[in-house]
Amino acid sequence: MRSSQSLLALLCFCGPALAATPGTVTIPLCPGLTIVTAITQTEGDYESIKTIESAGDGGVRLKYSNERAVQDVPGGPPKLRRLSVSRVIGADDAGSAHLYLQQYQAGAPVSVPGTTAIGTSSAVLTALKTKGEAKLGIFDLPASPLSADPDNHPSIFDYQTVTTIRRVGDKPVMLPLTVNGEKVELPAIHATGDFAGEKAEFFFLDDEANPLALRFRLGIGSKQSADDEPPTDRDTLRVVKIAYECKAPPPGEGRLERALSKVGQRVDVYDIYFSFNSDKIRAESERTLKELADLLQRHGDWKLAIDGHTDGIGGDEKNSDLSKRRSASVRAALITRYKIDQNRLATSGYGETLPKDTNDTPEGRARNRRVELMRQQ
Numbered sequence: 001m002r003s004s005q006s007l008l009a010l011l012c013f014c015g016p017a018l019a020a021t022p023g024t025v026t027i028p029l030c031p032g033l034t035i036v037t038a039i040t041q042t043e044g045d046y047e048s049i050k051t052i053e054s055a056g057d058g059g060v061r062l063k064y065s066n067e068r069a070v071q072d073v074p075g076g077p078p079k080l081r082r083l084s085v086s087r088v089i090g091a092d093d094a095g096s097a098h099l100y101l102q103q104y105q106a107g108a109p110v111s112v113p114g115t116t117a118i119g120t121s122s123a124v125l126t127a128l129k130t131k132g133e134a135k136l137g138i139f140d141l142p143a144s145p146l147s148a149d150p151d152n153h154p155s156i157f158d159y160q161t162v163t164t165i166r167r168v169g170d171k172p173v174m175l176p177l178t179v180n181g182e183k184v185e186l187p188a189i190h191a192t193g194d195f196a197g198e199k200a201e202f203f204f205l206d207d208e209a210n211p212l213a214l215r216f217r218l219g220i221g222s223k224q225s226a227d228d229e230p231p232t233d234r235d236t237l238r239v240v241k242i243a244y245e246c247k248a249p250p251p252g253e254g255r256l257e258r259a260l261s262k263v264g265q266r267v268d269v270y271d272i273y274f275s276f277n278s279d280k281i282r283a284e285s286e287r288t289l290k291e292l293a294d295l296l297q298r299h300g301d302w303k304l305a306i307d308g309h310t311d312g313i314g315g316d317e318k319n320s321d322l323s324k325r326r327s328a329s330v331r332a333a334l335i336t337r338y339k340i341d342q343n344r345l346a347t348s349g350y351g352e353t354l355p356k357d358t359n360d361t362p363e364g365r366a367r368n369r370r371v372e373l374m375r376q377q
Helices: 004-011 091-096 122-130 255-259 283-298 316-338 362-368
Strands: 034-041 044-056 059-070 079-089 133-139 160-167 173-179 182-195 198-205 213-218 235-243 266-269 304-309 345-349 370-375
Touching: 034 362, 044 362, 059 091, 091 122, 122 133, 122 160, 122 182, 122 198, 133 182, 160 198, 173 213, 173 362, 182 213, 235 362, 255 266, 255 283, 283 316, 304 316, 316 345, 316 370
Parallel strands: 173 235, 304 345
Antiparallel strands: 034 044, 034 235, 044 059, 059 079, 133 160, 160 182, 173 182, 182 198, 198 213, 213 235, 266 370, 304 370
């Protein structure tokens, strides 16, 4: 088991470091780290967002939110259902816990001793790499309030299943996703296991300081689909975007400001988030909006074009309209909340016509959903 002090050094690390796999990007576990997961539905992808709020002696505190379309009445119109909860991972648990509480729901306690929340522990990853196997527990929680005390029932621990997972292959698997606006590949350790008859697989970031779950499939093929379709998985996770900025850069050195330093330059922005199939800006976007407003206030002569882009799900006309409304929402937020002169901001929307990547994968679609900024003056 790691000591709290040595683990604290890992939790608070905010600078560059060598990755476990040479030549790859590391993901520091620091306040502001944002992890975006795409969940695929017939109507399109909806995104859940985990944001690290603090990391210190008490461990890690994070906020989780999602907004998804649900159909309460068969045949009726889908409604948007929102979830926002907090979770605390203790410093010792991040180092040594073998239980991965991968679910987030209303009624669950904020702190569940003995569990992790955004991936596995350092100990589990180390065991997979050195021994080829590790003990791991996951959960299948009911939609009802639960205790975090194993002796007070109904308890979260009543719904755990523990097994031995085993590593697949002897080299990390490289997974594509977007990190700080750039397409990269992150090294992951692939492992599989059987949880009481349900097969599962995991891809954990190959970094003992921050072994994020980049992908998983739980209950593989256990969910029966309608209309003779093949069975689907009980639960899945697929991280598509990660953003972090452990320390605020000095004026003039931020990514957006550098990218827009010359007239005509463009920059793709992936951390302005919208509600599912909507132009409503989510709360997690505020840091990026403030950064953009700050640089516009420092450079009073700058004028920007704000262009919206979507993925390829939903049809040309619908996506064109959605992209225009989203760019208009960004402009309106800068004008109303940050008092930026409306004459300095122009908007347009291109729908799905200018993709950056394939529309055949969640990661590709996430790169296509973006706001593009161009310096006009």
